[in-house]
Amino acid sequence: MRAATAAALLLVATGCGSGSGAPETAAPPAFTAPERFTHPGVLVGGAQLAAVRAHVAAGREPWKSAYKAMGGSRYASLDYTPHPAKVVACASNAGTDACVAEREDAIAAYTQALMWSVSGDRDHAAKAVEIMDAWSGTVKEHTRDDADLQTAWSGSSWARAAEIVHAGYPAWKGPEVQRFKWMLRKAYLPEVSAAVPDHNGNWELAMADAAIGMAVFLEDRRVFEDAVRRYRARVPAYFYLASDGALPKRPPGGTIDTADELATYWFGQRTYRDGVGQETCRNFMHIGYSLAATAHIAETAWHQGLDLYREQADRLAAALEFHSRYQLGETAPVWLCGGRIERTMGPDVEVALNHLQGRMHRRLPQTAKLAQSQRPGGTDDLFVAWETLTHAANPTPA
Structure with a gap:
């Protein structure tokens, strides 16, 4: 069914803060979409673009190399x-x-x-x-x-x-x-806007990423709020934290809820540790898609005055550090995917790293090391493109 998802939506605004690494809260603040949208404000803000221009003009790295790589692409x-x-x-x-x-x-x-x-x-x-x-x-x-x-x-x-x-x-x-x-x-x-509750979580996160971007360009408050609702429901069901309990949160609105059903949905994973994701045991490529989409949604909301990062900062930081460590080559323990993982993550961590490290001042050493090893990040030819250029060390305020 292609009907738009419905909306008993969480309302009323919070301001955008600088971020202090406060732990997640069980009940996120309610929010109403901005009365006036900020443009440009889909993933990249005007101040960020100005910073990129200044860095490239001055020949600073990694922006100089990132711009050269982009300019040399087809x-x-x-x-x-x-x-x-x-x-x-x-x-x-x-x-x-x-x-x-x-x-x-x-x-x-x-x-x-x-x-x-x-x-x-x-x-x-x-x-x-x-x-x-x-x-x-x-x-x-x-x-x-x-x-x-x-x-x-x-x-x-x-x-x-x-x-x-x-x-x-x-x-x-x-x-x-x-x-x-x-x-x-x-x-x-x-x-x-279609309902995909039992699909792999990268679907709904990518869909919400597109929806919130379109909402800003179209200045559509209803679509914006629905994307926020989907983010708040899906991210906690995709990346695990011990505070969730013995089992991961079930997919929002779906039919998967028993321990066995969740293990099957998590590609055979039955041991849950901070940061492990629903598709970790599928491959890191899809985890990378989900990390990127999660950050894209939060970054676009940030430019519109809503701090979605803070609500999931602990979860996102755990997921980034967990997967970056293994993407960089650390041997997977037997409890994780039977000791077999596919290290296929793309250039997917710059946006989240920029906020958590640059704005919230959190230490993410594994993620920073991975980002450095991938620079200048190019494109996955799907929906991630040139994020070293736009977001490396670019923590401009909303």
């Missing part, structure tokens, strides 16, 4: 050609060529937007607009089994690209912008 080429499709049909672990083209075109639009923001070259802004206009004038629907995940991955990049361009490039205006907004509402939001 996504940054002014000859980049979009390949829009009317119907994007993505079957499980497969799909049409349009599935790959859509994800890559969305990342290209975001890359071109960043190139324009850093360099000031309006040709990059025009290229971002060309790509976005091509898709908004063509795509009508997403179909097949992976439609929700496909729209999450591509939709998150579309929202980031549109937000940067619309906030500062006056040539993109009027009917073209409205058509792009209509595309997001009709061809993306229904999919990323």
Whole structure:
């Protein structure tokens, strides 16, 4: 079913703090979406973009190398050609060529937007607009089994690209912008709002990532609040803390609740320690997706005045340090996935590290070491792109 999830939503605002590492609370503060949205404010804020420009202009590392890597990618080429499709049909672990083209075109639009923001070259802004206009004038629907995940991955990049361009490039205006907004509402939001309670948790986190980004660009308070609700329900059910009890929290709204069902859902894991994730024993690639999406949601909320990081700081820090340690090569104990893990995490930790270490002043030595080893972080060709450039040591205030 593609119906949007409903909403008895938690309301009323909290201010954004600097973060002090306070422990999680059982009942997070209620929140109402901002009366006025801040732009640009989807994953990357205006102050962060200004900091990146200053670092690159001064030739400072790691931003200099990160910008060079981005500029040398095919996504940054002014000859980049979009390949829009009317119907994007993505079957499980497969799909049409349009599935790959859509994800890559969305990342290209975001890359071109960043190139324009850093360099000031309006040709990059025009290229971002060309790509976005091509898709908004063509795509009508997403179909097949992976439609929700496909729209999450591509939709998150579309929202980031549109937000940067619309906030500062006056040539993109009027009917073209409205058509792009209509595309997001009709061809993306229904999919990323679908109920997926018993799917692997990376799905719902990626979907909420896309939804909150679109909500900010569209200035839609209801969609924003629903994404916050999904974050608050899914993150505690995905990353374990001992305070949860003997068993992990069950997937929100799902049917999985017994010890045996949870162990199966957690890919055979029956010993639960701080930081272990629902897909740890599947592979670290999907854990990386979930760490990135969790941070993306919290970062976008931060730029809109809501500190979701603080609510899950202990959980997120534990998950980052746990998986970074093993991604860096530490031998897995027998109790963890039978001693067999797949160290396939991508460039997924910069955003969370920037907040927890840079704003909350927490020590995350394993995560910092992993981030350093991956710099300059590129793109996973799905929904993570150039986060060394945008978020390495960039703890600007909301």
